Amino acid sequence: MKKYVQEATDINIWTSIKNNTFGRNKDIKEFIDGLELIDESACISLDAKWGGGKTFFVRQIEEVLKYVLANQRADEENPIEKIPSYEYLKDNEMMAKIDLKHSYLPIYYNAWMYDNHSDPLMSLLLVMTKTCKGVYDTKIDSEKISEKLIKALSTLPISLGEFKMNPFTVAEKLQVKKVDILSLVQTEEEIRERVKGIFNDIIVERAQKLIIFIDELDRCRPSFAIEMLERIKHYFDDERVIFVVSLNKEQLIHTITSYYGSGFDATRYLNKFFDVNINLPVMDRYQKQSIEFSEQRTERKYWLHQLERV
Numbered sequence: 001m002k003k004y005v006q007e008a009t010d011i012n013i014w015t016s017i018k019n020n021t022f023g024r025n026k027d028i029k030e031f032i033d034g035l036e037l038i039d040e041s042a043c044i045s046l047d048a049k050w051g052g053g054k055t056f057f058v059r060q061i062e063e064v065l066k067y068v069l070a071n072q073r074a075d076e077e078n079p080i081e082k083i084p085s086y087e088y089l090k091d092n093e094m095m096a097k098i099d100l101k102h103s104y105l106p107i108y109y110n111a112w113m114y115d116n117h118s119d120p121l122m123s124l125l126l127v128m129t130k131t132c133k134g135v136y137d138t139k140i141d142s143e144k145i146s147e148k149l150i151k152a153l154s155t156l157p158i159s160l161g162e163f164k165m166n167p168f169t170v171a172e173k174l175q176v177k178k179v180d181i182l183s184l185v186q187t188e189e190e191i192r193e194r195v196k197g198i199f200n201d202i203i204v205e206r207a208q209k210l211i212i213f214i215d216e217l218d219r220c221r222p223s224f225a226i227e228m229l230e231r232i233k234h235y236f237d238d239e240r241v242i243f244v245v246s247l248n249k250e251q252l253i254h255t256i257t258s259y260y261g262s263g264f265d266a267t268r269y270l271n272k273f274f275d276v277n278i279n280l281p282v283m284d285r286y287q288k289q290s291i292e293f294s295e296q297r298t299e300r301k302y303w304l305h306q307l308e309r310v
Contacts, residue, residue, distance in 0.1 A: 013059050017088065017089060017092060024053075024060060026094075028064055029094050031278075032098060035211070035242065036100060036101060036102065038242055039239065041239050041240075042242050043242075043273055044244045044275065044277075044278060045245050045273075046058065046244055046245065046247070048246075048248065048280035049248055053280065054247070054280060058213045065104045065105075066085070067086075073103075104210075104211050105132070106212075107213065109127050109128075111215060111220050111225070112215075115224040115225075119227075120224055121195070124212070125195070128212070195236065208240065211242050212242070213246065214246070217229075217247050218247040218248045218251045222256065225252065226259065232273070233273055253266045
């Protein structure tokens with residue numbers, strides 16, 4: 001028998017918002033309203049136990065912000081009706097109440113998928129750029145970004161033939177090879193300037209703020225998780241950038257303690273990275289759902305009754 005899991009697919013996310021399946025719509029709106037109160041760069045921790053619905057919640061916020069951004073930029077050439085989530089969210093009561101003064105460009109980054117990379121900052125920049133090119137109608141200057149990446153890559157001992165490929169593909173391959181691309185830059189200021197230059201090319205004039213969701217950080221290998229937090233703190237000090245790091249803080253504290261040693265104050269160390277700490281409300285109501293499945297050998301059908309938190 002296969003385990004039934006409510007996966008965070010786009011359709012599941014849209015449906016959950018449409019029907020307020022998990023009773024989270026109020027929390028989603030309050031979270032998004034809170035973004036309007038942030039004037040500077042910020043790093044927010046969203047804390048919950050494993051299985052508490054962190055991924056689903058941040059993906060819901062991401063999709064709501066995508067819809068709002070599309071609505072803000074809608075015109076005759078790009079009507080809101082063209083986006084895939086329109087049929088699910090167009091008549092939603094919560095969506096109708098969201099009125100933002102700023103435009104937000106959301107980016108979702110699953111850290112666990114990339115913790116085999118040597119440099120978390122470089123993998124994050126690659127994901128940001130590829131996501132914007134694939135999802136948003138942003139005025140990304142690919143040639144400028146390519147030039148910036150090639151400058152960082154040009155002194156590496158690799159054949160010139162590889163530069164004929166897409167520079168993003170080259171950078172990804174080097175990440176897998178454990179090559180620390182940004183280590184080639186000599187000063188902290190140079191790294192900041194390169195990061196800011198790529199960031200400027202990503203959003204340009206299409207949004208006022210970038211919301212970057214870092215998910216599953218507590219599942220990553222310790223060195224990657226720690227370096228990700230340090231890279232964010234050091235190189236993304238920009239009033240247009242807000243980070244939302246969803247994590248099980250208790251588990252991450254254990255990870256940091258095991259990495260630095262039992263005498264290390266991991267709680268104090270972790271807290272210095274976050275400007276705002278939010279505990280995801282616990283879902284305390286249950287909904288019984290009947291899931292139909294078939295037993296292939298006998299072709300008989302059964303009903304699996306699942307208690308699902310909402």
